[in-house]
Amino acid sequence: MLIIFAFFYILFIFLIVFASFFIITRLHKYSINPKFTRPLLVLFIIVTIILVLLNVLLFTKIPFDDLFYNLYY
Numbered sequence: 001m002l003i004i005f006a007f008f009y010i011l012f013i014f015l016i017v018f019a020s021f022f023i024i025t026r027l028h029k030y031s032i033n034p035k036f037t038r039p040l041l042v043l044f045i046i047v048t049i050i051l052v053l054l055n056v057l058l059f060t061k062i063p064f065d066d067l068f069y070n071l072y073y
Contacts, residue, residue: 002064009059013052020048 024041031037 005064013056016048016052020045 024044027041027044028037031040
């Protein structure tokens with residue numbers, strides 16, 4: 001069961017990275033005020049990395065063995 005969740009979670013992380021890359025390229029290419037492009041990109045990247053790391057940390061703390069304990073007995 002853990003393998004299935006891990007597979008979908010890794011797929012989820014790749015989708016987040018892909019979406020973040022798409023957002024970064026659009027922010028860089030279509031910025032209204034070029035003066036704020038670099039600080040905005042840095043802020044977006046830092047916040048995204050923090051949120052993804054917190055998400056991974058919390059995901060690894062889920063007790064999958066105990067979560068579906070009643071299904072097997």
